[in-house]
Amino acid sequence: DTAVSQTPKYLVTQMGNDKSIKCEQNLGHDTMYWYKQDSKKFLKIMFSYNNKELIINETVPNRFSPKSPDKAHLNLHINSLELGDSAVYFCASSQGGGYSGNTIYFGEGSWLTVV
Amino acid sequence: DQQVKQNSPSLSVQEGRISILNCDYTNSMFDYFLWYKKYPAEGPTFLISISSIKDKNEDGRFTVFLNKSAKHLSLHIVPSQPGDSAVYFCAASKGSSNTGKLIFGQGTTLQVKP
Numbered sequence: 001d002t003a004v005s006q007t008p009k010y011l012v013t014q015m016g017n018d019k020s021i022k023c024e025q026n027l028g029h030d031t032m033y034w035y036k037q038d039s040k041k042f043l044k045i046m047f048s049y050n051n052k053e054l055i056i057n058e059t060v061p062n063r064f065s066p067k068s069p070d071k072a073h074l075n076l077h078i079n080s081l082e083l084g085d086s087a088v089y090f091c092a093s094s095q096g097g098g099y100s101g102n103t104i105y106f107g108e109g110s111w112l113t114v115v
Numbered sequence: 116d117q118q119v120k121q122n123s124p125s126l127s128v129q130e131g132r133i134s135i136l137n138c139d140y141t142n143s144m145f146d147y148f149l150w151y152k153k154y155p156a157e158g159p160t161f162l163i164s165i166s167s168i169k170d171k172n173e174d175g176r177f178t179v180f181l182n183k184s185a186k187h188l189s190l191h192i193v194p195s196q197p198g199d200s201a202v203y204f205c206a207a208s209k210g211s212s213n214t215g216k217l218i219f220g221q222g223t224t225l226q227v228k229p
Contacts, residue, residue, distance in 0.1 A: 004158070042117070043159070043204060043219040056216055090158050104217060106151075106158030 003027050004107035006091045012113045013081060021076045021110045023091030031055070032074035033092040033104065034066060043090070049074055081114045088112070118142045119207050121220035129228055134192040136223050138205030141186065145207040149217065150179060150190050153202045162203070163190070195227045 006023040013019050025032060033056075034046040048056040052068045063079045078085060091107040120139045128134045136150075146167040151159035165172040165179045165188065172179050178191045192199055205220040 041202075041221050043206075043217075045216050048216065058216075092158075103161045103164075106160070108156070108158045 002108075004091055004093055004105050006089075006107040006110050008110060009108060010111045010113075012115060015081055015083060015114055017081050018077070018079045019081060019112070020078070021089055021091075021112070023074050023076070023107060025072055025091075025093040025105070027093055027095075027105060028072075029093040029095045029105075030071050031094045031096060032068065032071070033094075034074065034076050035090040035092060035106070037088040037090065037109070039087070046089075047074075047076075078112075083114050086112055086114045117221075118145075119205055119218045119220040121203075121205055121223045123223050124221070125224040125226070127226045127228060128195050130197055131194045134190075134195045134199065134225055134227065136190040136192075136203050136205075136225065138188045138190075138220055139186060140188075140207050140218075142207070142209070142218075143186070144209045145218075147208045148179070148181060148188050149206045149208075150177075151204040151206060151219075152199075153204060153222070159204055192225075195225075197227050197229050200225055200227045 004025045031050045033048045035043050037043045046060045047066045049068045051071050065077045068074045088109045090109045092104050094104040118141050149164040150162040152162045153159040163174050163177045163179050165181050170181050181188045202222045202224050204222045206217040208217050
């Protein structure tokens, strides 16, 4: 049973396309996140949602739009893909804000390659 | 401006010996620190954490040390095992914000040789 699952795991697409990455968690957590690992291997937060409400938006371009239909799902839609969007995108979840013992659990990652 | 830094991109140790992974941070507002372990093609998994009110936390073979004055933390693995070979990420958060925002270092790849 995968706690945080995201699909697709691998995605190769052309510049200018629109794509979505889906994420679901079965841990009963109320907070979900999207992190991006860039070519330099840094993991950086993009968004967090608590009970479907946007909490963090880290100056991510408007082409990235997260959507949380319920607290178990947080999808990431990317419009007009650019070469620089190529990265690994990790979905994650936690109970509460991920502070002081509220461990953040990560999905396996979605490898996005824009050509 | 990278607030959490892991200056050693890689580390190689012999099985049974101690592995020491280091992490430095610049933001004195950080008050909670974590280590995550990541295998290839998998997501990071939580390993151990420490609050700024402590200077040491131990969990089995893993111990994290925090030196607030030096803004430095380290992860000790004793004894190291081949299965510990992975990328280790240090992360920090500002608890007062309670947003779950973790600031990660760039990772250190540990190789434990049999």
